[in-house]
Amino acid sequence: MQFALVNEDRCPPTPNVIGKCIGCGQEMIAKCGEIKIWHWSHKGKRKCDPWWEPETAWHREWKECFPADWREVIQWSAAGEKHIADVRNASGLVIEFQHSAISTQERTAREAFYENLIWVVDGTRLKYDISRFDRGSHDLRGAGRPGYFMTHWPSDYFPKSWIGCSKPVFFDFGGHDDDPDTRSPKAARGNLWCLLPESVDGQAVIAKLERCEFLDAAHRAAQSFPPHTILLEIAHAIAEHREAERRAEAQYLQRLRVQNSGRGRLRFFSK
Numbered sequence: 001m002q003f004a005l006v007n008e009d010r011c012p013p014t015p016n017v018i019g020k021c022i023g024c025g026q027e028m029i030a031k032c033g034e035i036k037i038w039h040w041s042h043k044g045k046r047k048c049d050p051w052w053e054p055e056t057a058w059h060r061e062w063k064e065c066f067p068a069d070w071r072e073v074i075q076w077s078a079a080g081e082k083h084i085a086d087v088r089n090a091s092g093l094v095i096e097f098q099h100s101a102i103s104t105q106e107r108t109a110r111e112a113f114y115e116n117l118i119w120v121v122d123g124t125r126l127k128y129d130i131s132r133f134d135r136g137s138h139d140l141r142g143a144g145r146p147g148y149f150m151t152h153w154p155s156d157y158f159p160k161s162w163i164g165c166s167k168p169v170f171f172d173f174g175g176h177d178d179d180p181d182t183r184s185p186k187a188a189r190g191n192l193w194c195l196l197p198e199s200v201d202g203q204a205v206i207a208k209l210e211r212c213e214f215l216d217a218a219h220r221a222a223q224s225f226p227p228h229t230i231l232l233e234i235a236h237a238i239a240e241h242r243e244a245e246r247r248a249e250a251q252y253l254q255r256l257r258v259q260n261s262g263r264g265r266l267r268f269f270s271k
């Protein structure tokens with residue numbers, strides 16, 4: 001973790017300092033080595049939140065885009081269950097940054113626990129994740145709204161384990177500057193690709209956001225990405241488009257009928 005209590009203040013890890021866990025109050029050791037990022041670790045092997053994953057430079061870079069008191073925030077459920085949210089903004093929106101693989105069971109549990117949640121997923125974890133997206137992203141079909149796309153086959157673009165979430169999932173294919181394993185071109189760092197929950201007309205909806213746009217929205221609103229509103233708007237636009245097509249086809253058929261009946265009359269008079 002990035003913070004532990006030292007004399008009741010939230011502090012970053014400092015060599016040879018002992019802290020207390022903000023979650024469980026147990027002793028925390030500051031790990032300040034040269035290989036892993038500096039972090040606090042529970043003394044011994046225990047960890048107090050089973051959902052907590054070891055932090056990478058990718059996590060840390062993202063979390064540091066937000067004010068310190070929004071990071072590593074304890075959240076309680078009405079039943080007394082508690083977890084540590086990676087980031088919770090002033091309006092209560094929780095952002096979970098996920099690098100490791102996650103089981104469907106845990107993903108679903110976290111989505112239920114943090115009701116107002118968005119995921120940010122490290123899209124560079126597996127080599128195939130990037131190449132699959134690179135291949136697919138060139139022929140994404142527009143959804144009639146700038147920056148939005150639709151597909152019948154979201155698993156052609158994104159890892160299967162993230163299909164069918166009940167919360168928006170933002171894929172970050174940009175990797176991390178200091179990570180020697182980052183296989184993604186630097187140009188990919190500019191955008192995030194969001195798979196929205198639910199579907200429209202049987203198709204998944206994908207949104208493309210610039211990183212700065214995402215950060216701006218995540219800082220501002222309680223529900224920064226109102227997926228239901230967006231999906232309703234897209235569904236409405238599709239219905240309107242279909243209605244316009246239907247009208248155009250009806251007009252075309254009507255014109256044909258008029259032309260044909262006109263020809264009939266001409267044949268009649270020419271006899």
Ligand SMILES: [Zn+2]
Nearest residue numbers: 021023024048
């Ligand atoms: Zn703890």
